Amino acid sequence: xxxxxxxxxxxxxxxxxxxxxxxxxxxxxxxxxxxxxxxxxxxxxxxxxxxxxxxxxxxxxxxxxxxxxxxxxxxxxxxxxxxxxxxxxxxxxxxxxxxxxxxxxxxxxxxxxxxxxxxxxxxxxxxxxxxxxxxxxxxxxxxxxxxxxxxxxxxxxxxxxxxxxxxxxxxxxxxxxxxxxxxxxxxxxxxxxxxxxxxxxxxxxxxxxxxxxxxxxxxxxxxxxxxxxxxxxxxxxxxxxxx
Amino acid sequence: xxxxxxxxxxxxxxxxxxxxxxxxxxxxxxxxxxxxxxxxxxxxxxxxxxxxxxxxxxxxxxxxxxxxxxxxxxxxxxxxxxxxxxxxxxxxxxxxxxxxxxxxxxxxxxxxxxxxxxxxxxxxxxxxxxxxxxxxxxxxxxxxxxxxxxxxxxxxxxxxxxxxxxxxxxxxxxxxxxxxxxxxxxxxxxxxxxxxxxxxxxxxxxxxxxxxxxxxxxxxxxxxxxxxxxxxxxxxxxxxxxxxxxxxxxxxxxxxxxxxxxxxxxxxxx
Amino acid sequence: xxxxxxxxxxxxxxxxxxxxxxxxxxxxxxxxxxxxxxxxxxxxxxxxxxxxxxxxxxxxxxxxxxxxxxxxxxxxxxxxxxxxxxxxxxxxxxxxxxxxxxxxxxxxxxxxxxxxxxxxxxxxxxxxxxxxxxxxxxxxxxxxxxxxxxxxxxxxxxxxxxxxxxxxxxxxxxxxxxxxxxxxxxxxxxxxxxxxxxxxxxxxxxxxxxxxxxxxxxxxxxxx
Numbered sequence: 001x002x003x004x005x006x007x008x009x010x011x012x013x014x015x016x017x018x019x020x021x022x023x024x025x026x027x028x029x030x031x032x033x034x035x036x037x038x039x040x041x042x043x044x045x046x047x048x049x050x051x052x053x054x055x056x057x058x059x060x061x062x063x064x065x066x067x068x069x070x071x072x073x074x075x076x077x078x079x080x081x082x083x084x085x086x087x088x089x090x091x092x093x094x095x096x097x098x099x100x101x102x103x104x105x106x107x108x109x110x111x112x113x114x115x116x117x118x119x120x121x122x123x124x125x126x127x128x129x130x131x132x133x134x135x136x137x138x139x140x141x142x143x144x145x146x147x148x149x150x151x152x153x154x155x156x157x158x159x160x161x162x163x164x165x166x167x168x169x170x171x172x173x174x175x176x177x178x179x180x181x182x183x184x185x186x187x188x189x190x191x192x193x194x195x196x197x198x199x200x201x202x203x204x205x206x207x208x209x210x211x212x213x214x215x216x217x218x219x220x221x222x223x224x225x226x227x228x229x230x231x232x233x234x235x236x237x238x239x240x241x242x243x
Numbered sequence: 244x245x246x247x248x249x250x251x252x253x254x255x256x257x258x259x260x261x262x263x264x265x266x267x268x269x270x271x272x273x274x275x276x277x278x279x280x281x282x283x284x285x286x287x288x289x290x291x292x293x294x295x296x297x298x299x300x301x302x303x304x305x306x307x308x309x310x311x312x313x314x315x316x317x318x319x320x321x322x323x324x325x326x327x328x329x330x331x332x333x334x335x336x337x338x339x340x341x342x343x344x345x346x347x348x349x350x351x352x353x354x355x356x357x358x359x360x361x362x363x364x365x366x367x368x369x370x371x372x373x374x375x376x377x378x379x380x381x382x383x384x385x386x387x388x389x390x391x392x393x394x395x396x397x398x399x400x401x402x403x404x405x406x407x408x409x410x411x412x413x414x415x416x417x418x419x420x421x422x423x424x425x426x427x428x429x430x431x432x433x434x435x436x437x438x439x440x441x442x443x444x445x446x447x448x449x450x451x452x453x454x455x456x457x458x459x460x461x462x463x464x465x466x467x468x469x470x471x472x473x474x475x476x477x478x479x480x481x482x483x484x485x486x487x488x489x490x491x492x493x494x495x496x497x498x499x500x501x502x503x504x505x506x507x508x509x510x511x512x513x
Numbered sequence: 514x515x516x517x518x519x520x521x522x523x524x525x526x527x528x529x530x531x532x533x534x535x536x537x538x539x540x541x542x543x544x545x546x547x548x549x550x551x552x553x554x555x556x557x558x559x560x561x562x563x564x565x566x567x568x569x570x571x572x573x574x575x576x577x578x579x580x581x582x583x584x585x586x587x588x589x590x591x592x593x594x595x596x597x598x599x600x601x602x603x604x605x606x607x608x609x610x611x612x613x614x615x616x617x618x619x620x621x622x623x624x625x626x627x628x629x630x631x632x633x634x635x636x637x638x639x640x641x642x643x644x645x646x647x648x649x650x651x652x653x654x655x656x657x658x659x660x661x662x663x664x665x666x667x668x669x670x671x672x673x674x675x676x677x678x679x680x681x682x683x684x685x686x687x688x689x690x691x692x693x694x695x696x697x698x699x700x701x702x703x704x705x706x707x708x709x710x711x712x713x714x715x716x717x718x719x720x721x722x723x724x725x726x727x728x729x730x731x732x733x734x735x736x737x
Contacts, residue, residue, distance in 0.1 A: 064733050119685040126681060130672035134288050139733045140668045150726055151686050154719060158689035161711060216289050326597050357603040368598035372530050384522045385602035387514045
């Protein structure tokens with residue numbers, strides 16, 4: 001418990017440092033000025049999103065192979081955190097694009113693929129909400145997560161192939177090309193900080209899912225021993241769960 | 244748990260091997276398969292259908308599963324029918340002392356004796372938009388039976404639907420559907436017969452036919468598991484009665500015991 | 514029994530069930546036609562415009578019709594729990610899925626057989642000289658649609674609001690297929706028709722990826 005508190009505090013400190021660095025230490029960009037500073041968190045959230053979805057994909061495969069509940073819990077946690085990061089990316093993107101390119105949205109390959117990715121994993125969460133039986137929910141949503149993950153490279157490839165055949169809007173002007181050394185250091189810090197936040201949230205979400213499961217287990221235990229849940233007599237079951 | 248690790252390692256191989264093995268299996272397996280449940284638990288979310296049922300049903304036993312609605316009879320039968328995995332515990336199929344198949348948690352081991360199992364479920368398991376003959380022909384083909392036309396004709400004749408061969412099941416009465424459902428389940432001559440409230444909807448004539456059919460199966464050495472919450476004449480065939488209540492075995496007359504006391508209790512209840 | 518033989522039995526059953534009533538097929542064709550006609554109000558269907566939008570409209574109509582038509586594939590097995598009977602039979606679960614995929618493929622193809630000529634007439638597009646290549650594109654596109662659609666029909670059959678859920682699961686997943694199919698078709702409807710090899714290969718790749726995935730995952734899909 002104490003270790004968790006320390007880690008959380010450290011990550012909070014890290015993200016504060018990253019925020020400070022992005023806002024005050026990184027040099028001003030020549031053409032975009034202050035608005036460019038959103039870039040540090042925009043890129044970092046994309047990065048975290050891919051990690052989270054990869055965790056979800058891995059956990060889904062692991063669930064179908066082993067049938068262990070914990071993988072299902074990790075899968076849903078990965079998707080939820082991934083969708084969160086994706087939403088942040090999808091919001092910061094247009095905020096940045098509007099003043100710089102003069103448009104909120106462009107149907108560029110990366111943007112479009114990410115949007116589809118977001119839709120797919122929202123559908124995953126919907127599916128989980130609509131299936132009653134927990135085992136069915138776990139296996140069907142794992143199947144869907146695997147299909148969705150397989151689809152993502154195809155979506156990106158299709159969009160890449162497609163957009164190269166059409167006049168392409170100027171995007172990001174090759175941001176990786178001429179990055180100032182300080183800028184890349186700040187970017188690295190932000191990548192690390194957001195990644196740590198993502199992992200922290202992911203682990204907490206995973207714990208929550210396991211706790212929910214334990215809770216259901218305990219309720220079941222109480223019920224099956226014929227004890228009344230409202231009575232204090234439920235202690236034997238609680239002790240067993242506490243082991 | 245090293246034991247479960249080992250199980251999961253062999254599981255994949257067993258699954259792979261299961262398909263070709265099934266293909267070579269003869270359609271009518273010798274009738275000597277027993278079913279045993281080892282501390283089986285089944286949950287649907289927070290709802291528990293079974294809370295640790297242990298039962299050893301030997302080959303050739305005729306077991307009446309008794310108990311009120313929600314006691315877990317259907318779940319137990321569906322698990323024996325390989326339609327459902329236990330949340331905990333194991334379901335084993337035995338041939339004498341040898342275990343031929345088992346399911347532990349979410350895992351199935353060895354060959355699943357699908358050929359040997361017949362189920363009359365809560366629903367009819369029939370296609371309403373197909374005719375009686377088409378329904379039986381479909382399942383005869385899926386079970387790779389020989390002389391399909393003859394088998395189907397005999398089965399339809401036996402269940403008294405010979406005159407309605409070409410009618411859609413949709414147009415059948417409840418009793419006729421049930422008779423066809425029973426004929427469908429027994430078409431491939433299973434040696435483990437699972438019956439979930441099989442008498443539902445049968446009239447006096449239908450019940451007499453059904454009891455006679457069961458008596459023949461019993462003398463052939465089939466293992467029968469029949470759930471019921473109401474009395475009917477086919478219960479006289481039972482060699483053992485098991486009463487379930489709240490997902491547990493409440494009372495079991497045992498393999499050597501006399502089921503009549505338990506069955507009599509059921510009768511007076513009605 | 515081999516998977517192929519078992520799948521053929523399931524396929525025969527599906528065809529028999531459908532051709533007895535033809536309800537699903539009729540509804541699908543009518544729905545696709547409605548979509549095509551509605552598009553003519555949204556876009557000006559003159560020849561030049563329709564060359565640009567035509568392939569897109571055609572495939573949107575096919576995808577929408579498919580996402581509605583595929584729903585009953587598993588949902589109607591629930592009436593008398595007939596899926597349980599199939600699962601109890603000594604056949605592999607891929608056989609059940611494959612039989613249904615093939616049946617749905619045939620239904621979709623039949624619907625397209627009506628839809629495409631009507632579409633060509635309404636939007637004043639000439640099919641002369643491109644028929645076989647167009648059929649090739651339609652076959653690959655429809656295969657991708659029916660493979661993923663049948664899989665998700667099995668998924669959504671267990672959910673509440675399944676009629677709404679299936680398109681939500683299916684349509685985003687089909688975006689690569691849509692792009693590839695539209696571009697292949699557009700290359701055929703162009704001034705000088707020539708099948709775009711890249712997109713055609715992409716369509717084939719999509720089909721292979723998802724057919725393989727459904728083969729690998731079908732046990733989990735149909736298990737209780």
